[in-house]
Amino acid sequence: MGKKIFPCFTISLCFIVTLSLLMSKYPVSHGQSLDYNFYARSCPNLLNIVRYGVMLAVRNDTRMAASLLRLHFHDCIVDGCEASVLLDDTDDFKGEKNTVANGDSLRGYEVIDDIKAAIERVCPATVSCADIVALAAREAVLAVRGIFWPVPLGRRDGTTASQEAVNKQIPSPFEPLEKIIEKFTNKGLDFKDVVVLSGAHTLGYSRCLLVKGRLYNFRGSGKPDPALDSSLRSNLQSMCPDAGSSDNNLAPFDRTPYTFDNVYYTSVRNNAGLLQSDHALMGDPRTAALVNRYSTNPSLYPSDFIASMGKLGNVGVLTGQDGEIRQKCGSVN
Structure with missing residues (x-):
């Protein structure tokens, strides 16, 4: 059976899908909305910086496309899309990187760090690590000729992480399907x-x-x-x-x-x-x-x-004055 490439890869269809989704914002629980144009004035070159950083990473290691997509999922499914997965251990908490679900398998931290550093040089203290992770996942899929989906922006970064949360919330490949579905429904997914x-x-x-x-x-x-x-x-x-x-x-x-x-x-x-x-x-x-x-x-x-990625990227986001904009993704300010 031959390999099938999705017809959505044509520019015209993806443009239609994108245009229809751009007509609305994603409401969040705090009463504010993620916005596709959130950084239009404060960091107009954001997308180009992320795209270039991801392109280089995938060019050097094609596996990185899958890794950046997985990093976004592991961020959002544990306490929401607030970049807690990027935090290193501190005296106050044990981070998520060295858990059974993430240690020795989750990759791409250095790619996000490099992109964040490039953004900080031109748009200091402006773009959240959570938004970078969300954009990098989309750009990674595009880098291997995959599907485009619009990414609304305006997430803020969390200020703590929890190994216990990872152990309880990440679906395990060994769990019964009913348990995996339950963990998804707990996040507003189905x-x-x-x-x-x-x-x-x-x-x-x-x-x-x-x-x-x-x-x-x-x-x-x-x-x-x-x-x-x-x-x-x-x-x-x-x-x-x-x-x-x-x-x-x-x-x-x-x-x-x-x-x-x-x-x-x-x-x-x-x-x-x-x-x-x-x-x-x-x-x-x-x-x-x-x-x-x-x-x-x-x-x-x-x-x-596209619809499921939109739902995933909206799980537990912080907006407004909640959280912070980290200067480095591995540590709180």
Whole structure:
């Protein structure tokens, strides 16, 4: 089956989608709104700076596209899109970087730091790290010829972080689908967003640590997951051998890890989803119907992805006088 590129990649369709979404602002709980033109006067070159920084990063390491998209998700799903994921440990709190969910796997901090430094040189104390993370995720997807979505701006940065919050709020690939959906709904998202945002696994790789249970000792059986496609299982066992230290070896989520397409959904439908949480999407008739929809009708996915990214980027944002504009993304002012 050939690789399918979404028709939304045409400039005309993306322009229509963008224009329709630009007609409104995103309201937030504090009574203020995120605004697409928030930095139009205070930092008019913001988008160019972010785009250039992301382009260089992805050019040097194509995996960085997936990493920056994942960084945005891990920021927003834990206490909202307020850049707490970027904070280093202090005497007052333990940050989110070294948790089980983030340590040794979450990447892109240095890319955000470099972009922030470039912005500070021309627009000091103006642009939040939270907005940079949101924009960088969009630019990263575009850098691999993916989908455009408009990003409203005006987020402010949080002043603390919590390892406990990460442990409670980040969905785990080993959790039942019902628990993953619950964690999404707690953020104002829903089961459809679970399926749509899982589609971000069309990009990038997973550490073998998250896969080996399915290959050798599924649910304590001492055997592989019987639902895993046998051909994929054989390939993964060569990438992630049980003997030796292969936990940090990498396995692609699908066969086109550098292309934003619908192959992820085709893989999941054919029992070739990499993680348990990927395969679990076929275990609920609601989520399975969406997997089948995006697998067989790739043109339906772009608008749903745009909508879900809009919802994700609006989770728990700080605006107005809440939070601060950090001068460095790794520390509060």
